[in-house]
Amino acid sequence: MSKKVFVSGCYDMLHSGHVAFFEEAATYGDLYVGVGSDKTIFELKGRKTVYPEAERLYMIKALRCVKDAWISKGSGMLDFVEEMKALKPDIFFVNSDGASPLKENLCKELGIQYIVSQRLPHTGLPERSTTKLRQQCRIPFRLDLAGGWLDQPFVSKYYPGAVLTINLEPDVQFNSRSGLSTSSRNAAIEMWGNQYPADNPEKLAKMIFRYENKPGTQYVSGSQDAIGIVFPGLNRLDYNNDYWPCHIETVLDDDILDFIEQHLFMLQLFPRKEQFDVLADTNINEENAKALSVAADDCWKALLKKDLKAWGKATTDSFNAQISMFPHMIDPEVMSVLAQYKDSVLGWKLSGAGGGGYFVFVSEKPIENTFGIRIRRTM
Numbered sequence: 001m002s003k004k005v006f007v008s009g010c011y012d013m014l015h016s017g018h019v020a021f022f023e024e025a026a027t028y029g030d031l032y033v034g035v036g037s038d039k040t041i042f043e044l045k046g047r048k049t050v051y052p053e054a055e056r057l058y059m060i061k062a063l064r065c066v067k068d069a070w071i072s073k074g075s076g077m078l079d080f081v082e083e084m085k086a087l088k089p090d091i092f093f094v095n096s097d098g099a100s101p102l103k104e105n106l107c108k109e110l111g112i113q114y115i116v117s118q119r120l121p122h123t124g125l126p127e128r129s130t131t132k133l134r135q136q137c138r139i140p141f142r143l144d145l146a147g148g149w150l151d152q153p154f155v156s157k158y159y160p161g162a163v164l165t166i167n168l169e170p171d172v173q174f175n176s177r178s179g180l181s182t183s184s185r186n187a188a189i190e191m192w193g194n195q196y197p198a199d200n201p202e203k204l205a206k207m208i209f210r211y212e213n214k215p216g217t218q219y220v221s222g223s224q225d226a227i228g229i230v231f232p233g234l235n236r237l238d239y240n241n242d243y244w245p246c247h248i249e250t251v252l253d254d255d256i257l258d259f260i261e262q263h264l265f266m267l268q269l270f271p272r273k274e275q276f277d278v279l280a281d282t283n284i285n286e287e288n289a290k291a292l293s294v295a296a297d298d299c300w301k302a303l304l305k306k307d308l309k310a311w312g313k314a315t316t317d318s319f320n321a322q323i324s325m326f327p328h329m330i331d332p333e334v335m336s337v338l339a340q341y342k343d344s345v346l347g348w349k350l351s352g353a354g355g356g357g358y359f360v361f362v363s364e365k366p367i368e369n370t371f372g373i374r375i376r377r378t379m
Contacts, residue, residue: 002029003028003029003030004032004087004088004090004091005025005026005028005029005030005031005089005093006032006084006087006089006091006092006093006112007021007022007031007032007033007092008034008036008079009034009035009036009095009098010035010041010045010056011033011035011056011059012041012050012051013050014051014059014060019065021117022060022063022065022066023065024093024117025065025093025117028091028093028115029090030067031066031067032066032068032069032087033060033068033069033070034069034070034079034080034083035056035057035060035069035071035072036053036072037053037071037072037073038378039075040072040074040075040079042198043075043076044076047195047197047198048198048378048379049378050138052378053071055377057069057070057071070083077100078102078106084110084112089112090112090113091112091113091114092106092107092112092113092114092115093115093117094115095117099116137189138194139188139189139194139196139229140167140168140229140376141168141170141181141182141185142165142166142167142181142184142185142224142225142227142229143165143166143168143179143180143228143351143373144163144165144179144224144228144351145234145260145299145315146162146163146164146296146299146300146314146315146318146349147161147162147163147164147292147293147296147318148163148179148322149292149326150162150163150289150292150293150296151163151222151223151239151243152222152243153239153242153243154284155284155325156239156241156242156289157241158284158285158289158290159289159292159293160238160239160241161238161239161289161290161293161296161297162236162237162239162293162296163222163224163237163239163296164235164237164296164299164300164303165227165228165234165235166233166234166257166260166373166375167228167229167232167233167375168180168373168374168376169373169374169375169376171373171374172371172373174358175268175352175357175358177352178352178358179350179351179352179357179358180351180352180358181224181225181226181228181229184208184209184212184225184226184229187208187211187226188230191207191208198379201227201230201231201232201379202227202231202248204230205223205226205227205229206226206244208225208229208230209223209225209226209227209243209244212225212226219279220243223237223243223244223245224237227245227248231248232252232375232377232378232379233250233251233252233257233375234250234251234257234375235248235250235251236251252377252378254377255306256303256304256306257375257377259303259306260303260375261372261373261375262372263308263311263363264360264372264373265360265366265367265370265371265372266358266360266361266370266371266373267358267361267367267370269334269352269357269358269359278328278329279326279328281327282325282326282327283324283325283326284325285325288321288324289325291317291320291321292318292321294317295315295317295320296314296318298313299314299318302314308362309346311346311347311362312347312362313347314347315348315349315360315362316347316349318349319347319350322350329350330350334350337359341359341361341367344363344367345361345362345363346362346363346364347362348360348361348362
């Protein structure tokens, strides 16, 4: 019979170093993995995980070298003790930076062989560590799905309404000034570095909003930017002639977020022109503000029902309402790009005015030259 080999750890931000560790452990026998819970990791490290425990467990169990895996039910440095006693492994395999006298003594007490990994990367691949990867910026981006501009009082004073945002994982290095809250994201990076602290999301969003909009600021960045890069999932922000929403509603339902990910595609546009002024020649009035508000509400209802055609229509309605108020959001070049795609998609909008950003398409199937997004599900 093959020996049982047990390993335990956090395995957040799963990378090739983790896989090489699992493969090395599996050379000794059937590999079983105890995964630290979100609660335990927060208690030990004072931060939330990048990937929630269910997602980490799914990725680890999908590896062909892993026989089985589970979330450890204990707490502290030895959160795996009860599961290890139940498994009765022949070998406890640890990484060099996870080795400790506490673990070694536990193995002596239980009669389990204790082996420390040589930590060898897979042939031809660089050495990876979570510590080094954490030095990369993990602060997300924000994409508004409908209602953009209603977070500005000079619009919502004519008619109240909602802005719908989703929180995007930084899998793509999005362009600056692309309508994805890059300036607010940069403000957050200036304050906190590569990851925002574990705290109340509305408190963090207000800190970013105040930091970015210092006294005397000529053009106040909308609060949807700050809220959108902090609040995970899908968010509805209701505005009524104020810079801050009177109500925030967050949706973290996986089915709804999966639905958005599966049918939203982005197309990169050309750089924004010099001397561009989106606030020139505006046509802001009650009729246009109401049209934008109605489109956002229709979009919200469609997303909650996972009604793809209704979502596409509401997205286009939101786009049309925006350009009715801000005609400089588009130009002939932007419209020529749209002409190439509009007959093959269900809906469209712009992220970023006057170029420099992206076309956002709602489609039943993937579209050539576009890319998908991944929505952050937890803080």
